[in-house]
Structure formats: structure tokens, C-alpha cells
Amino acid sequence: MLLEARDLHVAYGDIRAVSGVSFRVDRGELVSIIGANGAGKTSILGALMGIVPLARGTIVYDGDDITGLPAFRRARAGIRLVPERARVFPRLSVTENLMTGVYRQRKKVPLAERIAWLYELFPILAQRRDQPAATLSGGEQQQLAIARALISDPQLLLVDEVSMGLMPKLVDRVFELLEDLNRNHGLTILLVEQNALASLEISQRAYVLETGTCVAEGDTRDLRRDPRIRQVYLGSGTD
Amino acid sequence: MSAYVITIATLIVIYAIVVCGLNVIVGYAGQISLGHAAFFGIGAYTAALLATKGHFSFWGALPLVILISGLVGLLLGLPSLRVRDDFLAITTIGINFIVEAVFLYVPFFGGALGIGGIPRVMLAGIKLKGAAFLLLCLFFLAVVLAVCWWFTRSWAGLACFALREEEQAAASMGISPVRFKLTAFVLGTGMAGLGGALYAHYMRFISATDFSFPVSITLLAMLVIGGMGNLWAPLLGAVILGVLPELFRPIVDYRMLFYTGLLLLMIRFQPGGLLGEGSFLRRRLRLKPGRAAA
Numbered sequence: 301m302l303l304e305a306r307d308l309h310v311a312y313g314d315i316r317a318v319s320g321v322s323f324r325v326d327r328g329e330l331v332s333i334i335g336a337n338g339a340g341k342t343s344i345l346g347a348l349m350g351i352v353p354l355a356r357g358t359i360v361y362d363g364d365d366i367t368g369l370p371a372f373r374r375a376r377a378g379i380r381l382v383p384e385r386a387r388v389f390p391r392l393s394v395t396e397n398l399m400t401g402v403y404r405q406r407k408k409v410p411l412a413e414r415i416a417w418l419y420e421l422f423p424i425l426a427q428r429r430d431q432p433a434a435t436l437s438g439g440e441q442q443q444l445a446i447a448r449a450l451i452s453d454p455q456l457l458l459v460d461e462v463s464m465g466l467m468p469k470l471v472d473r474v475f476e477l478l479e480d481l482n483r484n485h486g487l488t489i490l491l492v493e494q495n496a497l498a499s500l501e502i503s504q505r506a507y508v509l510e511t512g513t514c515v516a517e518g519d520t521r522d523l524r525r526d527p528r529i530r531q532v533y534l535g536s537g538t539d
Numbered sequence: 540m541s542a543y544v545i546t547i548a549t550l551i552v553i554y555a556i557v558v559c560g561l562n563v564i565v566g567y568a569g570q571i572s573l574g575h576a577a578f579f580g581i582g583a584y585t586a587a588l589l590a591t592k593g594h595f596s597f598w599g600a601l602p603l604v605i606l607i608s609g610l611v612g613l614l615l616g617l618p619s620l621r622v623r624d625d626f627l628a629i630t631t632i633g634i635n636f637i638v639e640a641v642f643l644y645v646p647f648f649g650g651a652l653g654i655g656g657i658p659r660v661m662l663a664g665i666k667l668k669g670a671a672f673l674l675l676c677l678f679f680l681a682v683v684l685a686v687c688w689w690f691t692r693s694w695a696g697l698a699c700f701a702l703r704e705e706e707q708a709a710a711s712m713g714i715s716p717v718r719f720k721l722t723a724f725v726l727g728t729g730m731a732g733l734g735g736a737l738y739a740h741y742m743r744f745i746s747a748t749d750f751s752f753p754v755s756i757t758l759l760a761m762l763v764i765g766g767m768g769n770l771w772a773p774l775l776g777a778v779i780l781g782v783l784p785e786l787f788r789p790i791v792d793y794r795m796l797f798y799t800g801l802l803l804l805m806i807r808f809q810p811g812g813l814l815g816e817g818s819f820l821r822r823r824l825r826l827k828p829g830r831a832a833a
Contacts, residue, residue: 321668349711350710351707351711364716370710371711372714372715372716375713376713381711382709383711387705387708388708389704389709390704392704399697400712403712403713
């Protein structure tokens with residue numbers, strides 16, 4: 301088991317965003333957390349990364365309790381986040397954005413090789429390598445955020461609403477890429493998505509979140525057959 | 540060069556050194572500071588006390604001055620870890636007033652009389668004054684600019700820029716916010732301390748009001764006019780705001796009006812400063828965008 305979250309609670313003032321959610325991600329798995337807007341998905345990823353304070357709960361990563369660790373220490377332990385709405389560094393160039401991803405890791409990863417690979421995956425980034433990230437379109441920024449997270453060859457990739465703001469063609473490509481990284485490169489991924497259909501298609505297991513609590517979990521095959529899930533999240537009651 | 544021009548030039552160069560320090564804190568690391576004059580003052584008072592009471596030479600005292608300014612900067616940079624933006628601005632104003640009050644009311648610092656009788660800088664047995672002292676200041680400005688240039692190209696600089704842009708995203712990349720905010724404060728206040736030492740040995744008499752809150756505002760205005768985060772902005776800003784008061788001498792009564800108008804025009808038409816991204820000066824000179832440039 302690579303990641304285990306037990307009884308997570310996140311609150312913003314009096315508003316409870318997440319109440320008592322538990323889940324686990326095994327090494328080599330691709331796991332989805334699906335749910336509507338405001339179900340608490342982003343809060344969960346923030347809590348895992350250490351940028352959203354946890355009211356209660358425990359996070360165990362790679363056998364260590366990381367609940368009290370600050371974000372940068374979790375990052376150094378091999379966790380990377382593709383944040384919602386990309387959050388690239390707007391005034392830094394594309395290359396510099398990528399470089400922040402290997403801060404303190406540059407001796408551990410074959411940098412030139414990684415960059416070449418990422419530019420091959422996202423050719424548009426190669427074209428714009430010297431431009432400030434602010435000049436990129438929303439979709440390009442999202443690609444940059446993914447590349448920035450991948451460059452350090454992370455152990456666990458957290459992906460937050462990657463389909464939001466992307467054009468449909470690109471959504472497909474990004475999901476294909478995540479599937480490929482998981483199947484062929486052994487990357488462990490925790491995916492948080494509103495786009496339930498697409499994320500269930502590529503993941504092995506999933507958790508279904510409703511207003512801060514987990515209402516269903518299991519193999520994606522079973523979940524996709526579950527009539528209630530179909531109706532609420534997949535937009536089709538019958539087949 | 541007349542003595543008048545040399546005097547103006549020397550002060551401009553000293554201010555440019557101090558503003559370089561402010562640029563590291565505000566421009567590179569994105570931590571707003573409205574109390575930079577406090578560190579300029581701490582450098583000046585440390586140098587003055589070491590020279591008059593401790594009988595240190597300028598050169599012997601200088602490492603200590605920079606060290607002490609940097610350490611106090613480290614201490615006073617700690618609030619920046621807890622508060623940000625407008626609260627940090629208010630906190631740094633507070634620091635400025637406290638430091639000024641300490642200089643003014645603690646007898647050890649000379650009180651209202653300030654500290655006088657600060658000796659001139661000696662180099663190879665020669666007393667540096669006039670053009671020679673200006674050259675010394677220019678030398679230190681070059682050193683400070685070189686350090687800033689190196690910083691913008693180092694990993695530490697990249698880490699600071701990332702923090703400035705998106706603190707949470709930077710932390711998620713393994714960049715420690717604590718470490719790099721404090722690095723910027725130490726480096727920036729150390730440069731302010733160096734400027735203070737030069738100022739003390741140039742004026743040879745200093746008092747608390749030399750380092751009051753309005754001075755902090757002037758320093759920040761120099762940086763804003765030049766273009767926050769740009770390597771050359773401190774120099775350009777110091778030249779403009781150093782020369783303008785002299786040019787406006789005939790209309791001294793309207794000087795503040797001109798200042799205000801200038802700042803308003805800057806904010807309206809060149810919010811990134813004269814050397815900022817997309818400014819008319821940049822377009823004219825066809826400068827390439829630099830990552831440090833705002």
C-alpha cells in the first residue's frame with residue numbers, strides 16, 4: 301500500500317467540507333474519487349498534499365505517518381500534485397516552470413531525458429518554452445502543470461479536476477496519457493474528477509463522494525454497473 | 540565634476556544599493572516591505588557605533604555590519620511567515636517605527652542628537668572623499684548587482700520566484716516557503732546594511748529621522764518606478780527619484796504635487812514599472828522578457 305487515508309476531516313470555519321473519508325491507494329494503481337462540485341474532492345487532495353489543514357484524520361504514505369508534515373516535505377517524499385486550474389507560475393517561462401518541478405531532485409532524475417520526453421508528450425510546450433506561462437492558454441497551462449508534476453518522476457501523482465477547462469479533444473488525450481503512465485510506466489495515480497465517465501474508464505478502483513462523505517467504493521467495473529451510480533454520475537439510467 | 544553633482548551621485552548610488560536589497564525581498568520573493576529604511580538605519584547605526592565607540596575601521600566593521608543587519612532581518616522576517624500581503628505591509632511599517640523610536644529614545648544610540656564624528660573611509664592610507672568615495676560606492680553597487688544577478692539565476696532565486704507567484708504550488712514542488720522567504724529577507728536586509736554603512740561614513744553624522752517611515756516609502760517608490768523584480772530597476776528608480784528633486788528645486792513648493800502626479804501616471808500607464816514587462820522603455824530597447832522582470 302502506497303497511501304492510506306483514515307477518517308479525514310476538513311473544515312473551513314463552520315463549513316464541513318470533508319467528514320470522515322477513508323481510502324487507500326496501492327502501488328501501481330489508478331484510483332478515482334468522483335463526485336459533484338462541492339463534494340469535497342479538492343479538499344481531500346489539498347489535505348493529502350499538505351496545503352489544506354486537516355481537522356482530524358491520519359495519512360500514511362509509504363509506511364510513514366505524514367499527517368503533520370508540511371507540503372514541501374511531502375513533495376520531497378515523491379508526491380506531486382496537478383492542481384485544479386493548473387496554478388502554473390505565470391511570470392516564469394515554460395522551462396522555468398518545469399525546473400521548479402525538479403528542485404532538489406535534479407541529481408536523482410536524468411533531467412535532459414525527462415525534458416525531451418515531456419516535450420515529446422506536449423509539443424506545444426516545446427514551442428513555447430521561453431514564453432512566460434501567463435501567455436499560455438488554459439489548456440496549455442494545464443499541460444504545463446502536468447509536465448511540471450511529472451518531470452521529477454514522482455511516486456504518487458495527485459490529479460485534481462484535470463478535465464476542467466480543457467477542450468474535449470484534449471481531455472481524451474490527457475486521460476489516455478494518464479492511463480498510459482499508469483499501465484506502462486507503473487505510475488501510481490489518484491485522480492479526482494467531476495467527469496465520472498472518463499475517469500471510471502481508466503481507473504481500477506473508485507470512491508464516490510457526496511457532500512463530504514464516501515457513499516460508494518469498489519472496482520470500477522462494479523461501480524459502472526451500479527444503477528444508482530449510473531443514474532447520478534454517468535447520466536444514463538438504462539443501457 | 541562639481542562637488543554638487545558628486546554629492547547627488549553618491550547618495551543616488553547608496554540608495555540604489557539599499558533598493559537592490561528591497562528588490563530581493565519585494566521584487567524577487569514577493570514579500571511586501573514598507574519598513575526597509577529600518578534596516579538601512581540598523582546598518583548605518585551599527586557602522587557608526589562600531590566606528591565611534593568601537594574604533595573599528597570601516598573595513599573591519601563592514602562584515603559585522605552586514606551580518607548584524609542580516610540577522611536582524613532574519614528575526615524581523617519571521618512575521619512574514621505568519622502574515623501576508625496587507626498585514627505584512629502593516630507589520631513592516633510597525634517595525635520601521637519601532638526601530639526609529641529605539642534610535643531616538645535609547646541614549647546608547649545617541650538619542651535625538653544622533654551620532655556624529657563618524658570618520659571617513661580609509662583605503663591604503665588615503666581618506667576617501669568626493670569622487671574617490673563615489674567610486675567606492677559604485678564598486679559596492681557593482682558587487683550588489685552581481686549578487687542579485689547571480690541570485691536571479693540560481694536555484695534559490697527560482698525557488699523565490701515560484702513562491703512569489705503561487706506559494707502553495709511552490710510548496711507542492713518541494714520548495715520550503717520558510718527557508719526562501721528568510722533567505723530573501725537576510726540577503727535584502729544585508730544589502731540595506733551595506734548601504735547604511737556607506738551612508739554613515741559619507742554623511743559622518745546620522746540621526747533617527749534619516750531612517751524614518753517616509754524614507755521607506757521613497758525606497759519603495761524607487762523600486763516601483765524602476766520595475767519590481769528587474770535587476771536594473773533599483774538603479775533607474777534611484778536615479779529618477781534622486782535627480783528629480785534637484786531639477787524641481789526652482790518649483791520646490793510644488794514638488795510633492797509633481798511626485799504624486801508622476802506616481803499616479805506610473806500606476807495608470809506603466810504598472811509594471813519603467814523596466815517592467817510590456818513597458819514603453821522595454822519595447823523601445825527591444826528587451827527580451829526576463830524571468831525576474833515583473
